[in-house]
Amino acid sequence: MKRKALFQHNGGQLLKHMLKVEGNACFTINSRRDIVIASCNFHKTKIVGEGAHGTIYKVTVDVGGRATAVAVKRCKVIDESKKEEFVQELVIVYHLSHPNIVKLVGCCLESEASMLMYEFA
Numbered sequence: 001m002k003r004k005a006l007f008q009h010n011g012g013q014l015l016k017h018m019l020k021v022e023g024n025a026c027f028t029i030n031s032r033r034d035i036v037i038a039s040c041n042f043h044k045t046k047i048v049g050e051g052a053h054g055t056i057y058k059v060t061v062d063v064g065g066r067a068t069a070v071a072v073k074r075c076k077v078i079d080e081s082k083k084e085e086f087v088q089e090l091v092i093v094y095h096l097s098h099p100n101i102v103k104l105v106g107c108c109l110e111s112e113a114s115m116l117m118y119e120f121a
């Protein structure tokens, strides 16, 4: 089974294992459904920026049991061959910790357009 399929198939267990997020209350793997609801189906009033890699929305989602305002980057669709590279980069960014770098607080890899959630700056 392909890695992407595994992420979808087992509720993100493989990704959780890779990120070692179990017990990390500061990171969440959201369902696409949650983000669609929170963003009013990616309504244009929620857009806060447009980047080279996708559109950024300000959305309030559950992070570690707390309603938190986050910047959701809805990445442009990447082809299957780049998916693995994307996940590897996600793992690296997840482990970064620096006062000048916004913290990655969540992600959603359920759809073709993956979503990354950063603390809202």
Ligand SMILES: Nc1ncnc2c1ncn2[C@@H]1O[C@H](COP(=O)(O)OP(=O)(O)OP(=O)(O)O)[C@@H](O)[C@H]1O
Pocket (backbone or CB within 6 Å): 048, 049, 050, 051, 052, 053, 054, 056, 071, 102, 118, 119, 120, 121
């Ligand atoms: N964490 C955040 N909090 C608030 N606004 C943000 C955040 N991240 C991005 N934005 C808004 O979205 C815009 C575009 O974001 P960004 O430059 O990160 O996109 P990008 O080009 O896809 O990123 P990159 O190439 O660095 O991965 C920013 O200029 C900013 O206005």
